[in-house]
Amino acid sequence: MGNxxxxxxxxxxxxxxxxxxxxxxSMAQSGTTTAATxxxxxVTMQKYPGGFTVPAPTSPVTGFYCSRLKMxxxxxxxxxxxxxxxxxxxxxxxxxxxxxxxAMPTRTVKGSSVTTxxxxxxxxxxxxxxxxxxxxxxxYTDQDGNTGNSAAMTLPTSPALNSVFNVYxxxxxxxxxxxxxxxxxxxxxTAGVITFYGLHIxxxxxxxxxxxxNRYPHVARGIVPWVCSGGDNIQFYRTGATTTSDILAxxxxxxxx
Amino acid sequence: MALTSHNDFVARISNGYSKTDTIKFxxxxxxxxxxxxxxxTSFLGxxxxxxxxxxxxxxxxxxxxxxxxxxxxxxxxxxxxxxAKMTDLGSLNIATPAFTDGSSMGTRTEGNTTVNIASPVxxxxxxxxxxxxxxxxxxYVDQDGNTAETTAAITPTASAVVESGGIVPxxxxxxxxxxxxxxxxxxxxxxxxxxxxxxxxxLDIITVVSDPARFDxxxxxxxxxxxAAGEKLGVIQLSGSTLTAGSWLGDxxxxxxx
Numbered sequence: 001m002g003n004x005x006x007x008x009x010x011x012x013x014x015x016x017x018x019x020x021x022x023x024x025x026s027m028a029q030s031g032t033t034t035a036a037t038x039x040x041x042x043v044t045m046q047k048y049p050g051g052f053t054v055p056a057p058t059s060p061v062t063g064f065y066c067s068r069l070k071m072x073x074x075x076x077x078x079x080x081x082x083x084x085x086x087x088x089x090x091x092x093x094x095x096x097x098x099x100x101x102x103a104m105p106t107r108t109v110k111g112s113s114v115t116t117x118x119x120x121x122x123x124x125x126x127x128x129x130x131x132x133x134x135x136x137x138x139x140y141t142d143q144d145g146n147t148g149n150s151a152a153m154t155l156p157t158s159p160a161l162n163s164v165f166n167v168y169x170x171x172x173x174x175x176x177x178x179x180x181x182x183x184x185x186x187x188x189x190t191a192g193v194i195t196f197y198g199l200h201i202x203x204x205x206x207x208x209x210x211x212x213x214n215r216y217p218h219v220a221r222g223i224v225p226w227v228c229s230g231g232d233n234i235q236f237y238r239t240g241a242t243t244t245s246d247i248l249a250x251x252x253x254x255x256x257x
Numbered sequence: 258m259a260l261t262s263h264n265d266f267v268a269r270i271s272n273g274y275s276k277t278d279t280i281k282f283x284x285x286x287x288x289x290x291x292x293x294x295x296x297x298t299s300f301l302g303x304x305x306x307x308x309x310x311x312x313x314x315x316x317x318x319x320x321x322x323x324x325x326x327x328x329x330x331x332x333x334x335x336x337x338x339x340x341a342k343m344t345d346l347g348s349l350n351i352a353t354p355a356f357t358d359g360s361s362m363g364t365r366t367e368g369n370t371t372v373n374i375a376s377p378v379x380x381x382x383x384x385x386x387x388x389x390x391x392x393x394x395x396x397y398v399d400q401d402g403n404t405a406e407t408t409a410a411i412t413p414t415a416s417a418v419v420e421s422g423g424i425v426p427x428x429x430x431x432x433x434x435x436x437x438x439x440x441x442x443x444x445x446x447x448x449x450x451x452x453x454x455x456x457x458x459x460l461d462i463i464t465v466v467s468d469p470a471r472f473d474x475x476x477x478x479x480x481x482x483x484x485a486a487g488e489k490l491g492v493i494q495l496s497g498s499t500l501t502a503g504s505w506l507g508d509x510x511x512x513x514x515x
Contacts, residue, residue, distance in 0.1 A: 061370075
């Protein structure tokens with residue numbers, strides 16, 4: 001385990017000596033997305049295109065902690081979310097071909113390497129889909145490592161690009177998470193791609209008034225954040241709306257030594 | 258040796274290696290936003306920069322806190338100000354048209370690695386545009402260093418006043434640029450005016466709930482950035498609604514790194 005969170009001086013020393021990642025990220029959701037339904041995740045969500053790839057550190061730095069994150073959205077009464085995303089796989093909604101991705105990564109928790117499951121797994125329309133209320137069945141390895149469980153979702157007809165549907169409300173009874181997706185099938189469709197991402201959440205915050213800002217000072221909140229690695233992808237999401245929107249985020253990733 | 262602890266910061270301040278600069282901004286009432294404009298932005302201005310040559314015993318300046326207050330509740334409350342180190346990516350005189358190149362975003366040491374960094378591009382009208390400015394395009398190297406590509410046409414607001422601007426809408430999948438290689442203007446009728454392009458390395462976004470707003474970068478943000486000789490901070494206003502006129506006063510404090 002690194003030294004970054006053992007004291008404030010350790011953290012100052014780490015960024016002063018090895019350099020912290022500091023970025024402004026901004027992206028537009030320029031098209032309308034499709035609302036979720038009771039059979040497709042319940043809560044309406046959309047994903048901002050792209051994401052930020054964490055640069056690879058050099059020894060003695062082994063990873064990074066997100067010590068500060070602020071996000072700005074211009075629409076009131078929605079929620080913004082940032083998360084480390086793992087591509088668990090995708091399905092071609094025309095051919096029905098499942099392309100496997102990765103399993104959820106191991107992460108250091110309380111000094112030990114832990115096989116994780118996603119805090120949330122989402123189905124994202126990464127190429128606009130043409131399909132009439134397609135039934136999508138996901139076969140997965142659950143939070144305890146048991147294989148062969150399945151989740152079934154009936155998506156809205158032809159969901160638009162960057163529409164997001166939460167898989168977790170549809171897990172098998174008793175399951176709380178997904179470590180890996182091993183297969184996905186679909187009942188209908190002639191075009192499009194749906195990609196499944198497992199998320200380790202950095203922050204979720206509501207936007208009560210327009211252009212409000214949420215913050216994630218992890219020390220003040222007493223929350224130990226995930227350690228991320230080079231190549232990890234930070235993605236940004238919005239819940240509660242299907243309209244176009246912009247996001248602007250600034251964040252700091254502290255080097256873990 | 259760089260400052261590596263709170264005691265180091267305190268010692269430098271006690272030994273006189275700190276300074277406070279007054280900041281003063283003004284935004285005109287008629288500033289407009291173009292480009293990607295769902296989230297409105299306007300560039301308030303640059304803070305007085307680090308001197309061209311640093312004093313003896315100082316290798317860089319580290320901003321540690323900022324106070325800001327505005328003159329009207331409507332401007333100030335409930336919106337955000339991004340404080341960042343500004344990189345001049347270049348400017349476009351739309352009359353000729355002629356692009357004057359600036360700097361690239363360059364590299365930083367992050368995680369003990371030299372990293373090419375990228376940023377969204379913020380536009381600032383530095384010389385007012387005329388009533389028929391035409392459209393502009395920006396050619397850039399994206400965040401991944403791919404071969405330079407050109408944006409779709411951007412339509413500046415007719416007769417946009419100084420301080421107008423916005424975010425450059427990049428091509429699909431791109432969130433930032435490493436460099437702007439050129440920009441040009443097409444069409445218009447005797448177009449005139451100048452647009453500057455900025456990249457940023459952010460310190461943070463501060464929200465103003467009531468005057469004045471204070472932000473302590475070290476103790477709340479737990480990181481800062483080093484300003485070398487000649488570099489400067491800027492402040493960009495962010496809003497989900499109309500950007501209104503106003504004046505802002507405040508100060509920023511720095512500690513000299515050794």
